[in-house]
Amino acid sequence: MQKIEAVIQPSKLDAVKDALVEIGVDGMTILEARGHGRQKGHTEVYRGREYSVDLLPKVKVEIVVTDAMVDGAVNAIISAARTGTIGDGKIFISKIDEAIRIRNDERGEIAL
């Protein structure tokens, strides 16, 4: 089992959600987030004074999938979220030791 965390543009959330559902991802967690990568935000100008806004609104999608599904899920996210411009976001993948369904105590991949 692996966890995929994708930080994406808020406008791409629907496309990413649809792409993941299409390849069979059942559950996901969506978080509203703020942050920046290498581009370091943007500047706003009010009456000649510049203000740099370095934490931009983003959306973080978290899913946990079986090892076999990781590549498909990553490809789905990339193809749905990519605009080719700066600020498209990042994907992080990490190992998951255990998953437990609270309702009936199921454990492992069956709980996903």
Add this chain to the structure above:
Amino acid sequence: MRIAVVKVFLALLLVLGVGGPMLAGQQAFAQTPAAASVSQASRLANLEKQAASNTAAIAAAQTSGDNAWMLVSAALVLMMSGPGLALFYGGLVRKKNVLGTMMQTFAMMALVTVLWALVSYSLAFGQGNAFIGGFHNMFLHGVGLAPDPAYAATIPLQTFMVYQLMFAIITPALITGAFAERMKFSSMLVFMTCWTLFIYSPMAHMVWGKGGLLNAAQGGRIPCLDFAGGTVVHVTSGVSALVTAIFLGKRLGYPREPMPPHSVVLSFVGACMLWVGWFGFNAGSALSAGTLATSAFVTTHFAAAAAAIGWIAAEWIRQGKPSALGAISGAVAGLVAITPAAGFVTPMSALWIGLIAGIFCYFMVVKVKAWFGYDDSLDAFGVHGAGGTLGAVLTGIFANSAINPIFGAGKATGLLEGNWRQLFNQIGGVAIAWSISIVGTLIILFVVDKTMGLRVSEEEEHDGLDLSQHGEEGYDWAH
């Protein structure tokens, strides 16, 4: 008894019944020259009586027409303070100061009204010397429903009084933009009370009051053209704002910490209300619903539009983008600059005044403030002080006797018509306004600072005025 009444009634009927034809017969009969002249004289008398009653009816209609316009204008000017300026300034501060800032304007609506009724109307418009009115009209004594021809012949004096009150409210409210986010509410009330009594009232008296030093309409010694308060309202408030901003010092963290406006949307709505309200401010200053009001209405609108274009263009060229805040700031700058000129210039001159003001105020706010480094938080000086001064000077250049022959029919009014002296008069008027504002404001600030302190504590400033001064928050996101 009843029989007597019936007898009298019958007698009357008889007289009318017999007398009617008798009179008609007399008229038909009376064709001698003497009788004809008598009848002509009575016809003339009748016509004269009818003409007099027509004139009275027309005067009454004019009075009610003028009065209607002036009451609407008074309400429009109050709208400039209430929602207009409060929203404009409220949006420009950080969100922890939105209520504190709006409250400062609202407090002026209450405080100045009471002061006006008690004493400051009398000091501004009562009989006095060249510099200040007297105490004869204290508690509005003698300010009734009959007009005072020295001010406005066709509206009740009370209408004039309440219209002028709205100017007295917005003027100190404009100053609050300079010391936003750091002044104690209690000290602000004391400061504004003194400012209204010792700076606004004398200045209004000098420019508009009976026998005022700068009153061009009533033979002041330095006849200064100020149609709707460029000098009285904008120069005094703008210059006092600058003095206050410097005296109080910069906000904590200024200019290191970012302090962008928390809602340009609020400011946008407020600025649009200011633009609408300004028609009451300027066109209402004709004090009647006649052609001069139309002229001032048109010039006001044209100047605002041209100034918005001026600011947008300057910003677009220098910073690469035309901002919404720039557009509304430009419009306000144009409205300020046209204020003294509104009833004296042609629509085309108004376009020029607006365009110049938009570009000029842009440089004052964006460049000059940065050069000198003062923290005029919301640019009360950059827009009102600078725009008002510019407008007063440009009035001396563009004033046109065809629009308003204030110095007599056919007599040159402004510099473009050949009256060079008027430019010097305008500069003189502005110089007096600057001097009184600087000296007076410094004295008041010094006294208030020594007695009760002007600034909130560092901790209170950090928390914001909403919480520290009023114990409430503008936006409670938890509910």
